Amino acid sequence: MSSPAPILEAQGLVKRYGQVVALDGADFDLYPGEILAIIGDNGAGKSTLIKALSGALQPDEGEIKLDGERVHFRSPLDARRAGIETVYQDLAVAPALDIAANIFLGRETRLRGPIGRVFRLLDKRGMRREATRHFSELKIGVQSIKQAVENLSGGQRQGVAVARASAWAERLAIMDEPTAALGVKETRQVVDLIRRVRDRGLPVILISHDMPHVFELADRIHIMRLGKRVAVVSPKTHTMPEAVAIMTGATQAELEQALTKQEPEPE
Amino acid sequence: METATEPPSAQRRPTRVSPLQAARRVIGAPAVGPFLALVLTMAFFSWRSDNFLQAQNLSLVLQQVMIVGVLAIGQTLIILTAGIDLSCGTVMAFGQIVMTKLAVANGVPPVEALALGVLVCIGFGLLNGALVTGVRLPAFIVTLGTLNIAFALTHIVSNDLTFSEPPKLLLYFGRTFEVAGAEVTYGVVMMLALYAFIWYGLTQTAWGRHVYAVGDDPEAARLTGIKVKRVLLSVYTIAGLMYGIAAWLLVGRTELGDPNAGQTTENLDAITAVVLGGTSLFGGRGTIIGTLIGAVIVGVFRNGLTLVGVEVIYQYLVTGILVILAVSVDQLTHRKSA
Numbered sequence: 001m002s003s004p005a006p007i008l009e010a011q012g013l014v015k016r017y018g019q020v021v022a023l024d025g026a027d028f029d030l031y032p033g034e035i036l037a038i039i040g041d042n043g044a045g046k047s048t049l050i051k052a053l054s055g056a057l058q059p060d061e062g063e064i065k066l067d068g069e070r071v072h073f074r075s076p077l078d079a080r081r082a083g084i085e086t087v088y089q090d091l092a093v094a095p096a097l098d099i100a101a102n103i104f105l106g107r108e109t110r111l112r113g114p115i116g117r118v119f120r121l122l123d124k125r126g127m128r129r130e131a132t133r134h135f136s137e138l139k140i141g142v143q144s145i146k147q148a149v150e151n152l153s154g155g156q157r158q159g160v161a162v163a164r165a166s167a168w169a170e171r172l173a174i175m176d177e178p179t180a181a182l183g184v185k186e187t188r189q190v191v192d193l194i195r196r197v198r199d200r201g202l203p204v205i206l207i208s209h210d211m212p213h214v215f216e217l218a219d220r221i222h223i224m225r226l227g228k229r230v231a232v233v234s235p236k237t238h239t240m241p242e243a244v245a246i247m248t249g250a251t252q253a254e255l256e257q258a259l260t261k262q263e264p265e266p267e
Numbered sequence: 268m269e270t271a272t273e274p275p276s277a278q279r280r281p282t283r284v285s286p287l288q289a290a291r292r293v294i295g296a297p298a299v300g301p302f303l304a305l306v307l308t309m310a311f312f313s314w315r316s317d318n319f320l321q322a323q324n325l326s327l328v329l330q331q332v333m334i335v336g337v338l339a340i341g342q343t344l345i346i347l348t349a350g351i352d353l354s355c356g357t358v359m360a361f362g363q364i365v366m367t368k369l370a371v372a373n374g375v376p377p378v379e380a381l382a383l384g385v386l387v388c389i390g391f392g393l394l395n396g397a398l399v400t401g402v403r404l405p406a407f408i409v410t411l412g413t414l415n416i417a418f419a420l421t422h423i424v425s426n427d428l429t430f431s432e433p434p435k436l437l438l439y440f441g442r443t444f445e446v447a448g449a450e451v452t453y454g455v456v457m458m459l460a461l462y463a464f465i466w467y468g469l470t471q472t473a474w475g476r477h478v479y480a481v482g483d484d485p486e487a488a489r490l491t492g493i494k495v496k497r498v499l500l501s502v503y504t505i506a507g508l509m510y511g512i513a514a515w516l517l518v519g520r521t522e523l524g525d526p527n528a529g530q531t532t533e534n535l536d537a538i539t540a541v542v543l544g545g546t547s548l549f550g551g552r553g554t555i556i557g558t559l560i561g562a563v564i565v566g567v568f569r570n571g572l573t574l575v576g577v578e579v580i581y582q583y584l585v586t587g588i589l590v591i592l593a594v595s596v597d598q599l600t601h602r603k604s605a
Contacts, residue, residue, distance in 0.1 A: 076490070077492055080492065086490075088490060090487075092484075092486075092487040092490040092491055093484075093487060094476075094479060094480035094483045094484065094487060094488065094491075094551070095483055095484070095551070096479055096483050096551045096552050097476060097479055097480060097483075101476055105476065105477075105480055105488075105491045105493070106477075106488075106491040106492035106493045107492070108473035108476065110473070120471075120472040120473065120474070121471055121472070122471055122472060122473060122476075
């Protein structure tokens with residue numbers, strides 16, 4: 001069976017904070033076109049792993065490869081330049097600006113020619129057109145692309161953040177607890193949205209505490225425990241209680257039982 | 268999610284517009300409130316005083332407004348980033364003393380005296396900005412400090428003397444031309460030009476969007492890749508430039524360098540203008556057009572109260588109440604939207 005090469009992989013990542021070992025030789029891989037969910041108890045190293053992959057911190061040991069080439073991200077900006085976009089739990093949006101302005105925030109396009117170069121005039125119409133296109137492709141419903149983000153519902157706001165990530169991510173998108181702050185109905189909308197992002201070909205790393213959604217969305221589930229990747233399971237072969245048993249290390253017997261099942265092959 | 272975005276053509280469909288909507292389109296929705304307040308204020312004073320609506324009096328209002336108006340431009344930029352500048356009036360006063368003293372007492376050529384005066388103000392803006400971004404001090408404390416420094420330097424450098432008969436260049440913005448029987452100073456034209464310039468920067472360039480985003484939520488702005496410190500530093504520096512130009516206008520209006528000018532009312536009036544103009548003290552919300560309207564409201568109040576015969580000390584009382592009212596409205600609407 002020939003599996004495709006991983007788009008992002010990491011080997012033996014170690015990160016220490018004084019006496020505390022946050023990452024203790026963690027491995028990681030993400031394959032094209034999949035949603036990989038990362039689960040783990042608090043303190044298992046989930047967020048440290050994600051920070052290392054998104055450039056928010058530098059691991060002490062180990063290596064990260066993007067498309068097979070070794071990379072060293074010194075900042076989230078480095079990772080972004082390499083095509084990795086991150087959606088944060090607490091919505092990194094500017095509420096008073098409109099949707100189109102938020103999609104292009106920090107990456108505004110100016111008009112061509114001297115008007116743009118010398119007078120720095122923004123290409124507002126072009127940016128609105130592009131933002132409208134992204135929104136209709138992702139089937140995010142809003143009245144107008146000129147609405148201020150603060151007038152949107154929580155789900156729609158997160159929709160703006162996801163649309164921005166999917167618009168700019170050339171390689172992959174990281175979504176860090178994207179539904180943690182949302183209600184039931186809005187969570188549903190964002191879950192559907194993440195699936196559509198994957199269906200359009202962008203691989204997604206999803207960090208979530210919400211087991212039902214993890215099992216609904218993920219193609220593979222990466223389980224962290226004590227700073228290591230202890231298993232990668234498929235929602236098709238493992239049940240939720242089994243995943244939780246691996247995650248918490250419940251009892252040795254339960255763990256062995258859960259682990260003896262076949263590891264899934266990436267599609 | 269419910270429906271797909273409506274096609275852009277739907278937004279361009281000609282629809283009937285009510286006068287209020289038309290006004291909103293012209294001056295921008297957030298400035299409608301201040302605009303109505305201005306109309307009401309003017310209606311009130313023209314009812315109470317026959318002289319108020321005279322062309323000559325209105326041109327006087329504009330002349331009185333131009334200095335506070337230009338200070339308020341810098342103040343708006345800083346308040347948009349959720350800061351505040353308590354030093355604006357005293358920095359202008361110091362700039363005014365530097366340019367007049369150099370030109371009058373030290374015989375420095377007018378152009379150089381002017382340039383140095385403006386540069387001193389830019390320097391103060393830069394200092395404020397550097398302390399806010401570098402040492403991460405609250406703007407309130409930083410500018411309270413620079414207020415006192417600029418105040419002291421004004422009196423030390425001037426030795427409490429006034430400098431009269433400054434060169435023509437420094438008086439340029441006090442010169443007038445006639446429009447429809449009313450005298451208009453070049454200073455008023457300069458003020459309007461500066462408003463147009465900053466309006467362009469805030470609404471038509473990426474820099475403007477970054478100013479709003481930084482004021483809204485600096486951490487979110489940083490995560491989208493905006494260089495927050497650079498934006499803040501640019502805002503404080505441009506504010507300093509505005510105070511420098513205001514100093515030039517001040518000399519044009521008073522025709523001398525006076526260590527006591529610009530120290531008392533201008534500081535608070537500039538902040539009042541910004542707040543009355545609908546800019547939120549919490550940052551990220553507001554318009555420069557609103558500030559222009561706010562500055563005119565302040566000018567109309569001072570002028571109208573004088574015409575009606577209210578003593579100066581009561582004018583302070585009224586402006587104080589006005590600021591608190593405007594800030595309360597800001598706080599209440601902010602709470603509702605948050």
